[in-house]
Amino acid sequence: MTTTITRLLLAALLGGAALSASAQSVPFSKDKFSDKDGLKNALREIKAGDEAYQADPPRYTAALPHYLQAQKFNPDNAGLNVKIGDCYLHSPSKMASLEYLQKANKLDPTVDARLHYLLARALHLNAKWAEAIKEYQQSRPVSNPNGGEEGSVSADDIARHIRECKNGQQLVKTPVRVFIDNAGPELNSTDSDYGPVVSADESTILITSRRPNAPNAKKDPNGDGYYEDIYLATWKGKAWGKATNLGEPVNSDGHDATVGLSPDGQHLLVYVDDKNGDINEANLRGTTWGRPQGLGSRINTVHHESSASYSPDGRYLYFVSNKPDGSRGASDIYRVEIEGRGPAVNLGPEINTPYGEEGVFMMPDGKTMYFSSEGHNSMGGYDIFKSTYLDGHWSEPENLGWPINTPDDDVFFVTSASGRHGYYSSERPGGLGAKDIYRITFLGPEKQPLLSQEDQLLASRLQPVRQTLLAPAVAVASAKVTILKGTITDNASKQPIEATIDLIDNVTGQNIATFKSNATSGKYLVSLPSGVNYGIVVRQDGYLFHSENFDLPANAAYAEVVKDIPLKKLEVGATIILKNIFFDTGKATLRPESTAELERLQKLLTESPNLKLEMAGHTDNVGKPAMNQDLSQRRAQAVVTYLTQHGIATGRLTAVGYGDTKPVVPNTTKVGRQLNRRTEFKVTAN
Structure with missing residues (x-):
C-alpha cells in the first residue's frame, strides 16, 4: 500500500511539473x-x-x-x-x-x-x-x-x-581529410557569391552573385537581396583575378545563374528564371559572349530543369528535370545527344532514386559523374555522390563522405579535371560576405576544423549547404585524363587563328569530337580521356592541316600538356609532319591506325587538284645507314602507293627516303629518336 501511495504521489508531482512547464x-x-x-x-x-x-x-x-x-x-x-x-x-x-x-x-x-x-x-x-x-x-x-503539402510530415x-x-x-567514423580556402576578395564580395563553374584547367571560373553594383541591379521581391548576375574571373598564377560582370546579353533584368561550363570554357550553360525555369546556352566568340539560346524542347519542358553538365566531347548533355514521364523521383538525371533527334534518356535506377537528384557534373574524363541525391545512403538532404561509367553501367554511387557531405543539402559540387580541387560556396565565420566561393583541396597541409554553410543556386530552389572540414589531408587518385591546350597561330605572322580541331580515334577511325579555338586569342583546350589512341587534327581554310598523336593507355594518369600550334599556309615549300602515320618497327607496312591520316591527305589532294607533294621518310640513327635509307624509302613509297590506289594521279606524288640524314633533334635520347622517326610531306607545286 505504501509503495502504491508513493507511486501515485510521484506521478502527481511529475504531472504537476509537466503542467508547470506547460504554463x-x-x-x-x-x-x-x-x-x-x-x-x-x-x-x-x-x-x-x-x-x-x-x-x-x-x-x-x-x-x-x-x-x-x-x-x-x-x-x-x-x-x-x-x-x-x-x-x-x-x-x-x-x-x-x-x-x-x-x-x-x-x-x-x-x-x-x-x-x-x-x-x-x-x-x-x-x-x-x-x-x-x-x-x-x-x-x-x-x-x-x-x-497544402508544404510543412506536412x-x-x-x-x-x-x-x-x-x-x-x-x-x-563520420571515417571522415574524409580535406581543407578549404577562401577564394579571396578578388572573386568574393560583401554580398552573396555562389554557384562556381570552372574550366578543366582551372584557368577560368564563373560564379553567380547578388551584388548591388551590377548594371541595372534591382531588389528581388522575394526578399533574397538583389537579382542574380553572372561574373567571370581568370587565374593569375597564385590567386583568382577580379571577378567582372559579364553584362548583356548574358545577364538580363531577371535572375541569371551559372549552371555548367564546357571544359574549354567557351560554352556556358545559364539558368533563366522564366515561367518554368529553363537552361540556355551562351557561346564565347572571341572576347564576347553571345545571347543565351534555348536548348530545345528535348531538354527544356513545361516542367523545371535546374542543372546540367556537358560531356567532355560536347556531344551529350546531362541534365536534371522534374518532368513526370519516366521519372523515378522528385527530379531525375537525364542524358541527351545535343545535336541528335532522340529523346532524353533517364539514367535509371543505378543513379536515380525515388527521391530527388540534383547538381549533376560530368568530369572531363568522360566517365566520372558527380551528382547530389536525397536517396542512396545520404546522411541528410542532398549528399554528393560519385559514380563511374564502366562496361555499359554506372557503378554504385559512392557517398563522398563526411565532412564534404553534411546533414544539410550539399549540391553543385564541381572539380578541376585533375580531381585535386573542388569548388563550392559557403557561408561561415571569417568569410567576406553572406556567401563566399571556397576552394576544396584534397591534398595539403594540416588545418584546424572549421564549420560552414553553403548556399545553392536559385536554379535548384533548394536549401543551403553546411560543411565541416578536417585535416590533415591525404592524396586522392589521379583522374585518368590528359588536358591538351595551347594557342593556334599563323606560322608566318604569328597572329592567332580560329581553327577547327578534330579528335580522331585512330583505331576505329571515328571522329570523336570537334572543337574550335577562340576567334580572338587562338587558344584551345581539349579533354582526352585515357584509353584511346588519339589523332588530333587542326585545320583551317587556306592552311595545311596539322596533326598530333596522343596514344593514352587506359591507366594513363592526369597530365596537362601545353602545345602551341603554328599553321602553315598551303604554299610551295611548306612541310608537314604526319604524326598519325604508323609502321611496325623495322617494317614499311602501314598499320590500320594510319587510315584516318591517309584519308585526310587524300582529301587534301582531291580538293586541291594542282597540289603536288614530295612524301619523305626519315629514321633515327640506330642501325646501318644503308638499312635506314632503304627503310625510309619504302615507308615513303607505302604512303604514295596508298594514295595512288585511292585515286590520286601518280605524277602528283614523289617518294624520297632520307634515312637518318635529316634529324629534327639529336638522337641522344629515346624521345629524340622517336621524333626523328617520321613521315612528312613537302609542297612542291600548288
Missing part, C-alpha cells in the same frame, strides 16, 4: 504586459509574419524578421519560438533553429503537433544523430496546419530521416 509559455495578452504599445507592435509583427508564413507556399524568409521583432518583446512564447525555428529551418542559417525549438519544447511540448519532428530536424542538421533519432521516434505523421519522411541519421553515424 511557462507566456501568451501575448494584455494581462501579461503593462507595455500596451509594445504589445500592440508585437502583435502587428506577428500578424505580418503570419501572412507570409501561412502563404501557399510559405514565405519563410519574409516571415522571419517579423517574428524575431515580436520575440524581442516576448521571448517566452512557445508558439512563436516554433515558428521562428521553422523559418530558420528554411533559411541559410538552419542550425540557428535549434535553440528556438529546444526553448519551445521546454516552454510547452504540446504547443505544435510538429514540434518533435521540427526539433528532430534541427538536431539532425547539427549532426546530433542519437538525439535526433530519439525525437524522430516520438514524431507522428501530421498535416500542415496551414493546408509523413511516416515515410520520419523513417527516411532516421535512416539518414544512421548513415551519418557510420560516415
Whole structure:
C-alpha cells in the first residue's frame, strides 16, 4: 500500500511539473504586459509574419524578421519560438533553429503537433544523430496546419530521416581529410557569391552573385537581396583575378545563374528564371559572349530543369528535370545527344532514386559523374555522390563522405579535371560576405576544423549547404585524363587563328569530337580521356592541316600538356609532319591506325587538284645507314602507293627516303629518336 501511495504521489508531482512547464509559455495578452504599445507592435509583427508564413507556399524568409521583432518583446512564447525555428529551418542559417525549438519544447511540448519532428530536424542538421533519432521516434505523421503539402510530415519522411541519421553515424567514423580556402576578395564580395563553374584547367571560373553594383541591379521581391548576375574571373598564377560582370546579353533584368561550363570554357550553360525555369546556352566568340539560346524542347519542358553538365566531347548533355514521364523521383538525371533527334534518356535506377537528384557534373574524363541525391545512403538532404561509367553501367554511387557531405543539402559540387580541387560556396565565420566561393583541396597541409554553410543556386530552389572540414589531408587518385591546350597561330605572322580541331580515334577511325579555338586569342583546350589512341587534327581554310598523336593507355594518369600550334599556309615549300602515320618497327607496312591520316591527305589532294607533294621518310640513327635509307624509302613509297590506289594521279606524288640524314633533334635520347622517326610531306607545286 505504501509503495502504491508513493507511486501515485510521484506521478502527481511529475504531472504537476509537466503542467508547470506547460504554463511557462507566456501568451501575448494584455494581462501579461503593462507595455500596451509594445504589445500592440508585437502583435502587428506577428500578424505580418503570419501572412507570409501561412502563404501557399510559405514565405519563410519574409516571415522571419517579423517574428524575431515580436520575440524581442516576448521571448517566452512557445508558439512563436516554433515558428521562428521553422523559418530558420528554411533559411541559410538552419542550425540557428535549434535553440528556438529546444526553448519551445521546454516552454510547452504540446504547443505544435510538429514540434518533435521540427526539433528532430534541427538536431539532425547539427549532426546530433542519437538525439535526433530519439525525437524522430516520438514524431507522428501530421498535416500542415496551414493546408497544402508544404510543412506536412509523413511516416515515410520520419523513417527516411532516421535512416539518414544512421548513415551519418557510420560516415563520420571515417571522415574524409580535406581543407578549404577562401577564394579571396578578388572573386568574393560583401554580398552573396555562389554557384562556381570552372574550366578543366582551372584557368577560368564563373560564379553567380547578388551584388548591388551590377548594371541595372534591382531588389528581388522575394526578399533574397538583389537579382542574380553572372561574373567571370581568370587565374593569375597564385590567386583568382577580379571577378567582372559579364553584362548583356548574358545577364538580363531577371535572375541569371551559372549552371555548367564546357571544359574549354567557351560554352556556358545559364539558368533563366522564366515561367518554368529553363537552361540556355551562351557561346564565347572571341572576347564576347553571345545571347543565351534555348536548348530545345528535348531538354527544356513545361516542367523545371535546374542543372546540367556537358560531356567532355560536347556531344551529350546531362541534365536534371522534374518532368513526370519516366521519372523515378522528385527530379531525375537525364542524358541527351545535343545535336541528335532522340529523346532524353533517364539514367535509371543505378543513379536515380525515388527521391530527388540534383547538381549533376560530368568530369572531363568522360566517365566520372558527380551528382547530389536525397536517396542512396545520404546522411541528410542532398549528399554528393560519385559514380563511374564502366562496361555499359554506372557503378554504385559512392557517398563522398563526411565532412564534404553534411546533414544539410550539399549540391553543385564541381572539380578541376585533375580531381585535386573542388569548388563550392559557403557561408561561415571569417568569410567576406553572406556567401563566399571556397576552394576544396584534397591534398595539403594540416588545418584546424572549421564549420560552414553553403548556399545553392536559385536554379535548384533548394536549401543551403553546411560543411565541416578536417585535416590533415591525404592524396586522392589521379583522374585518368590528359588536358591538351595551347594557342593556334599563323606560322608566318604569328597572329592567332580560329581553327577547327578534330579528335580522331585512330583505331576505329571515328571522329570523336570537334572543337574550335577562340576567334580572338587562338587558344584551345581539349579533354582526352585515357584509353584511346588519339589523332588530333587542326585545320583551317587556306592552311595545311596539322596533326598530333596522343596514344593514352587506359591507366594513363592526369597530365596537362601545353602545345602551341603554328599553321602553315598551303604554299610551295611548306612541310608537314604526319604524326598519325604508323609502321611496325623495322617494317614499311602501314598499320590500320594510319587510315584516318591517309584519308585526310587524300582529301587534301582531291580538293586541291594542282597540289603536288614530295612524301619523305626519315629514321633515327640506330642501325646501318644503308638499312635506314632503304627503310625510309619504302615507308615513303607505302604512303604514295596508298594514295595512288585511292585515286590520286601518280605524277602528283614523289617518294624520297632520307634515312637518318635529316634529324629534327639529336638522337641522344629515346624521345629524340622517336621524333626523328617520321613521315612528312613537302609542297612542291600548288
